[in-house]
Amino acid sequence: MSSQVRVAILGATGAVGAELLELLESRNFPLTHLKLLASPRSAGRTLQFRGESLPVEAVGEDSFKEVDLVLASAGGSTSKAWASKAVEQGAVVVDNSSAFRMNPDVPLVIPEVNPEAAAKHKGIIANPNCTTILMAVAVWPLHQVQPIQRIVVATYQSASGAGRRAMEELKAQAQAILQEQTPPTESFPYPLAFNLFPHNSPLNDQGYCEEEMKMVNETRKIFNDPQIRISATCVRVPVLRAHSEAINLEFAQPMSVATAKELLANAPGVRLVEDWQANYFPMPIDATGKDDVLVGRIRQDLSHPSGLEIWLSGDQIRKGAALNAVQIAELLVERNWLKPATAMMAY
Amino acid sequence: MSSQVRVAILGATGAVGAELLELLESRNFPLTHLKLLASPRSAGRTLQFRGESLPVEAVGEDSFKEVDLVLASAGGSTSKAWASKAVEQGAVVVDNSSAFRMNPDVPLVIPEVNPEAAAKHKGIIANPNCTTILMAVAVWPLHQVQPIQRIVVATYQSASGAGRRAMEELKAQAQAILQEQTPPTESFPYPLAFNLFPHNSPLNDQGYCEEEMKMVNETRKIFNDPQIRISATCVRVPVLRAHSEAINLEFAQPMSVATAKELLANAPGVRLVEDWQANYFPMPIDATGKDDVLVGRIRQDLSHPSGLEIWLSGDQIRKGAALNAVQIAELLVERNWLKPATAMMAY
Structure with missing residues (x-):
């Protein structure tokens, strides 16, 4: 499992997105494929990852097919619009926005504090406020x-x-x-x-x-x-x-x-x-x-x-956002919690 | 009394000193003479007051003769060095430094809070910290x-x-x-x-x-x-x-x-x-x-x-320092508390 994680960053061109990219590389996150997603306005740019230029794609209906893990940092309305679609397509979403944090079906996780809460996710795990x-x-x-x-x-x-x-x-x-x-x-x-x-x-x-x-x-x-x-x-x-x-x-x-x-x-x-x-x-x-x-x-x-x-x-940007999200992702991979533990929720 | 107040500013060239000068002018403080005092380093400069250029004098042994009120804002060590000399020469000192604030013989006054405390001064009244x-x-x-x-x-x-x-x-x-x-x-x-x-x-x-x-x-x-x-x-x-x-x-x-x-x-x-x-x-x-x-x-x-x-x-600089000091001075003039109410203290 851990050798096959296909990751997407939603909001790749923002301040947190840039840090997510850097952390996935510097922490040698076990990903096999990385997809960079952003609003249509930012699409077409390229960003560097592990020595390669990756294109930034406009997020769309089919963006989350063949994606296991989405790191979302594009704001609450974008998360509300796309997170459930990503979950429907089989991905787990670590969401940096406030959209789902207080939803009782969504674990709110800081790996140093409550890692076990992540096990109970139903497709979405929320990253707390900075x-x-x-x-x-x-x-x-x-x-x-x-x-x-x-x-x-x-x-x-x-x-x-x-x-x-x-x-x-x-x-x-x-x-x-x-x-x-x-x-x-x-x-x-x-x-x-x-x-x-x-x-x-x-x-x-x-x-x-x-x-x-x-x-x-x-x-x-x-x-x-x-x-x-x-x-x-x-x-x-x-x-x-x-x-x-x-x-x-x-x-x-x-x-x-x-x-x-x-x-x-x-x-x-x-x-x-x-x-x-x-x-x-x-x-x-x-x-x-x-x-x-x-x-x-x-x-x-x-x-x-x-x-x-x-x-x-x-x-x-780091522990207050991107690092905590990557740590949650690492936790999911290490403990084999990447697939929803229970029936998928409709958010 | 109120028409004959002779004022000295000790520390006239600092940020608070500049504000004291401005406030004495804009609030039309009832002074008949204004003496500007500073360290020898700053002496020789001139500052504007009521359309006149006033010389900045180096503070010295005789600086406080013929002065009724000293507004001191030149730091704790300067106040410790000169306040008692000013009191000996008959002036009342409103001191902006921390030198005397916790001295039980020195009232610590905010006119909006404890104006009556000023009545009990023995030559020095302290202005609180900003x-x-x-x-x-x-x-x-x-x-x-x-x-x-x-x-x-x-x-x-x-x-x-x-x-x-x-x-x-x-x-x-x-x-x-x-x-x-x-x-x-x-x-x-x-x-x-x-x-x-x-x-x-x-x-x-x-x-x-x-x-x-x-x-x-x-x-x-x-x-x-x-x-x-x-x-x-x-x-x-x-x-x-x-x-x-x-x-x-x-x-x-x-x-x-x-x-x-x-x-x-x-x-x-x-x-x-x-x-x-x-x-x-x-x-x-x-x-x-x-x-x-x-x-x-x-x-x-x-x-x-x-x-x-x-x-x-x-x-x-204003209510946190210069304005409060000028308000204390106004209080002393208005209530006729400018002369020490009791025997002068040795500080």
Whole structure:
């Protein structure tokens, strides 16, 4: 099985698509065929993979025949339009969009946290939101040992979360402002360069934006813990790539800083980054391009007897999206879970 | 009295000094004489005030003779060196540094919060830290009505907090990175442009940096509430000017969002900025140059029955420093508190 995986990337020309391509090559993913799919607008381009130029094809009705695994990163509406067709044609879809994440028939998987959930898939496995993945990877090793009752998190999210064009726009905005010109704002509603603003996803009646509710609901689903209380404030900052998060944790019982550090130093997907002498902790430029989530500044919370403060930076495109998807794909291959375990669902 | 105030600015050539000068002019402060003082390095320059060119003098032993009020914004060591000399020579010092803030003989004053504390001065009144001022102005109107038991705050602090040269360095860094060159790092330990990092002030044994402990200890002193529990995570972000803060509040009893909004809409020094349809909330570019602290995104905390989340942006140089100092000076003049109320202290 593992020597015969035929893979398609849906959304190959985006920021996450480029990273998927790079990861499949650098991690030597056991694929026999790779198909690059995108919208008709991007079709006709070629992308490099293992020394070959592969054409980008427009996604269509027959795109998923003779495909075992689809890595989808083309946004929610594209996933909604094509995922069930891919499943009907026999493929398993690892979907990076938010389209299916909260569907009870779709496992929401971080391989370091809940790999077993992937076994129960019915054709689609969802990749969590980037901010959720980064937080969950850092918090899960602690939660397993000493249950966390409440999380209050504030994020510092880079332009990459809004895609490749947003990263270019941030640079163009900075250039314009340095030249005392009006910055372009196409990807974002307000200038991001030398500025910041609350995350511009739609707001619910309680005033939480979609990005914040993803952190609340997805974390509960991934941890299989509907009781854990979470509040998030998501903020876009003028960083090109890699998100950071200030996370306040309340445990049922106190956890010492020493215990937390030991757990994090040995946790999969985490690198403990703390140099207290040099005042050096995780920051986006160091997290960029890295597989691990950088975690540091583990402090006893001065305001709560069972509280800890932690700080992290993680590559939003890599572990926050493409790497996690490829890790799910590797899990499916290794454990022979690539074929639907139960009857195929209609999504 | 109020028609005879002779004022000196110590640190006239810095970012806060420039703003002090502007505010004394634009607010028509009742001064009869203005002396500009700085380090010998900056002496000899001239600055404009009310259409006149005023010379910048090197601060010296006799600088404070015939001065009633000193606005000091030249850093802690300069304040420690000169404040007591100014007091000995009969002046009252409003000090913007951290040198005297936690001294029990020195009132720590935000005019919107604890104006009466200024009456008890013994020659020196301290201006709180910028992050503390912005948070306290927004939180005090709520705390007065329904006591807050715990605050968890994450900051987004601009380059201006590190001074005028830091602002220029941020721009130079951005330009260098856009040209794929190595960014200069003199004011900051790490590149700030397109990056961010935990606040680089010295860390204590508990892992909190000085900036964070200022928010904890100064807020307690200003609120005259040693019991309020506070934890802060302070982060430098690549914004030129104006700090932002994500503040989680736990009240003794629930406060409704409607009540909080009404209180904040009517609070002095606060402007409620919320357009939920447009997803428009406080952001640094809108707070820059404004007197008010912009507060918005008032939400019921999903993770705590008595919790509220609030978000703010405020001009770090203005209300976070120079404006608050000038407001203290105005308070001293208006209430005739300019002369020490009790025996002069030796600091």
